[in-house]
Amino acid sequence: METQKHISKLVAGAAIALASVMPGYGQNNLGASCGCPPVNARTTVTVSSLPGFVTVPTSQGGELTLGGNWTCNFTYVLDQKIYVPSGQILVIQPGTVIKGNAVASPSLATALIVERGAKIIASGSQDCPIVFTAAADPMNNTYPISNKGMWGGLVILGKATNNLKLTPNGPYVPGGAGLLCVADGLGVIEGFATNLPQDRYGVNTSATVISGEGVSQSFDDNDNSGILRYVSIRHSGAILSVGAEINGLTLGSVGRGTTIEHVEFVSCADDNIEFFGGTVNVKYITGLFGNDDMFDWDNGYTGKMQFLFGMKGDLTFSIDNDNGFEADGDDQKSNLLPRSHPVVYNATIMGNTKTTLTSDNSSVAGINAKEITEGEFYNSIFANFKNGFNVVKSLGTRTGGSEAYHNWATTGGNGSASLKVKCNTFVGCTNPLTVGSSPSNTVATDGTQFLTTDLNNVIVGNTLPGFNYNFSVNPATNVFSVKNDVVPNPALSVSGCPVAPVDGFFVPASFRGAFASSGENWLSDWSYSAVLGATKNTSPCPTDINLDGVTDVNDFLIFAPAFGTSCN
Numbered sequence: 001m002e003t004q005k006h007i008s009k010l011v012a013g014a015a016i017a018l019a020s021v022m023p024g025y026g027q028n029n030l031g032a033s034c035g036c037p038p039v040n041a042r043t044t045v046t047v048s049s050l051p052g053f054v055t056v057p058t059s060q061g062g063e064l065t066l067g068g069n070w071t072c073n074f075t076y077v078l079d080q081k082i083y084v085p086s087g088q089i090l091v092i093q094p095g096t097v098i099k100g101n102a103v104a105s106p107s108l109a110t111a112l113i114v115e116r117g118a119k120i121i122a123s124g125s126q127d128c129p130i131v132f133t134a135a136a137d138p139m140n141n142t143y144p145i146s147n148k149g150m151w152g153g154l155v156i157l158g159k160a161t162n163n164l165k166l167t168p169n170g171p172y173v174p175g176g177a178g179l180l181c182v183a184d185g186l187g188v189i190e191g192f193a194t195n196l197p198q199d200r201y202g203v204n205t206s207a208t209v210i211s212g213e214g215v216s217q218s219f220d221d222n223d224n225s226g227i228l229r230y231v232s233i234r235h236s237g238a239i240l241s242v243g244a245e246i247n248g249l250t251l252g253s254v255g256r257g258t259t260i261e262h263v264e265f266v267s268c269a270d271d272n273i274e275f276f277g278g279t280v281n282v283k284y285i286t287g288l289f290g291n292d293d294m295f296d297w298d299n300g301y302t303g304k305m306q307f308l309f310g311m312k313g314d315l316t317f318s319i320d321n322d323n324g325f326e327a328d329g330d331d332q333k334s335n336l337l338p339r340s341h342p343v344v345y346n347a348t349i350m351g352n353t354k355t356t357l358t359s360d361n362s363s364v365a366g367i368n369a370k371e372i373t374e375g376e377f378y379n380s381i382f383a384n385f386k387n388g389f390n391v392v393k394s395l396g397t398r399t400g401g402s403e404a405y406h407n408w409a410t411t412g413g414n415g416s417a418s419l420k421v422k423c424n425t426f427v428g429c430t431n432p433l434t435v436g437s438s439p440s441n442t443v444a445t446d447g448t449q450f451l452t453t454d455l456n457n458v459i460v461g462n463t464l465p466g467f468n469y470n471f472s473v474n475p476a477t478n479v480f481s482v483k484n485d486v487v488p489n490p491a492l493s494v495s496g497c498p499v500a501p502v503d504g505f506f507v508p509a510s511f512r513g514a515f516a517s518s519g520e521n522w523l524s525d526w527s528y529s530a531v532l533g534a535t536k537n538t539s540p541c542p543t544d545i546n547l548d549g550v551t552d553v554n555d556f557l558i559f560a561p562a563f564g565t566s567c568n
Helices: 009-017 404-408 444-453 528-532 553-562
Strands: 043-046 053-056 061-064 068-070 074-078 081-084 089-092 097-100 111-114 119-123 130-134 153-157 181-183 186-188 200-202 226-234 238-241 244-246 249-252 259-266 273-276 281-290 295-298 304-312 325-327 343-350 365-369 375-378 381-383 387-391 419-422 425-427 431-435 457-459 472-474 479-482
Touching: 111 119, 153 226, 200 249, 249 259, 259 528, 273 281, 281 528, 295 304, 365 381, 365 404, 365 419, 387 404, 404 419, 431 444
Parallel strands: 043 074, 061 081, 068 089, 074 097, 081 111, 089 119, 097 130, 111 153, 119 226, 130 226, 153 249, 226 259, 249 273, 259 281, 273 295, 281 304, 295 325, 304 343, 325 365, 343 375, 343 381, 365 387, 375 419, 381 425, 387 431, 425 457
Antiparallel strands: 053 061, 181 186, 186 200, 238 244, 472 479
C-alpha cells in the first residue's frame, strides 16, 4: 500500500472530536493545500456556456468540441448532458468541484459522458481530491446523506471487449428490457433513451455497416479513457426506468489502459459502479449509502479489483439496498462468450440487515452470482447481509446446461471451476451460503466445498475481534452516534490461501479484508467517509486541524484545550 502519514491516536481523536465545531470541515476548504480558494468563494461556471460547446440534437445535451482544462478557482455546473467527444481530452485539476443540476425528468438527468476515443484526466491527490456532487450541496457537511439521485453521474465509454450480440440482445430498446445492442459488439449504455453514437460503447464487430461505425472492427482491450484518481462522486444516480439507470460511475467497454483508483461514491440512487464489459482494473474504491448494488458487472467484464470498501445505507433512509456484488455474465440468458470473469482481492463489504426484496432485486447478498457469471473472490470480508454468498442454479429459460452454480460447484458442476469464492470471512450473515437465495437449496457437498475445500469461514453475529458492522446515523444532520470499525484485530489469516500476484497491478496483502490491522487505512486524509467520521480508525488530514493546508501553531491552539478529552 502507499505510505500513509502517522500521528498519535490522541491527536487523531482530538481532531475528530473537534470536527463538529470546525467551520468548513465538510470540505469547504477543499484543495487549500494546492492553492485552491474556499469552495464558497469560487466563481460558478455553467458548462454549456464554455467555448466549444455544441448542442447535439436529441441528446438532451452537447459536446465540448475543444475539450477543456477545469481548474479549482471555478465551480463547474453540469446543466445538461455534457459529452467529451472522441479525440478530445477533459483535464480536471486537483481540488476542483463539479456540480450536477437537478432536473424534473430522469431522461434529462445531467451527467458527464466521456465518449469512445476521448479521455478524462481527473487526477486528484490526498490533499486535493476532485469532487462531483449535487448542485444543492454547499460542501459544508450539512447536505443530508439521505439525498440520492440529485443528478446523473459520470459515464465513461470505451472500445474494449464485451459479449454483446445483436441476437438475442437487440435491436436496441430504451428502458429496462435489457436490449442494449445495436450490432454485434456495439451497445447503447444503460440509462440513456436515444440511440446516438455518443451513447454507445464497444465497437461494431459484425459484417453489417452501421451508420457512423464502419464495419468489422476489433476490440481494443488496452483502450485508454484516461485517469480517475482521488475522485469523490456524491448524491448521483438517475433512474430512467427500473433496470435502466445512470450509476455513480458507469463504465462501458472501458479498457485496461485506463487508471481508476482512490474513487469513492456517496449516496448514489443506483449502483455505485457498474461495468458493462471491458477490461479496466480498479483499486481503492469506496461506496457509502448507495441505493442498489455496490459493485455490478455484466456483458463479459474481465478486469481486476483490489481494496474495495462498501457500507450499505441505514434502512431508515434507504429504500432499495441490494447486493454487495451483483455478478452477471450476460444478458438475455444468451450464453455468450467471453463470460464476465473479474478477479477480486481484499474487499470489506457491509450490509444493513435488509431481508425483503424490492424493485428488481433477486437476492440480498454480499455476493449474488447469477447469469452464468465466472470470476474469483479471495481474502475478503462480507458482513451483515441476509445471504453471504448466493449462487443461482436454476436454468429457467436459459439454454444449455450451466448457470453460475455449475461454474462454482466441484460436485454437480460443469468441471470448469471458473467461479471461485475462496478464503473469505462471512460475519453476521443470516445465511452464509445460499443457492437460489435459499439455504434449503444447498446440498451437503456445497457446504463442504464452501467451508472446508475453499477455506471460507463464518462468524456468527457481530463478534469478530476488532471489527464492528453496526452504525447509526441521523440522515438529516449526518451525525454518527455509532461508528463501525472496519479493521479486524488481529488480522484474519490468509494461511493456505491464494495471495494476490505481483503483476504490476495487485499488491501482496497478508490479510483478509480491505484494510491492514495496523497503521492508518487508505480511507484516511481525503475521503468523505473520514470527513463524516462514519468509520473508526480514519481521520481527515489529522494534523491540519483547521484545514488551512498546513500544520502549524494554529492547529496546536485548537488542539490544546481538548487535551485529555474523549477520542470517541
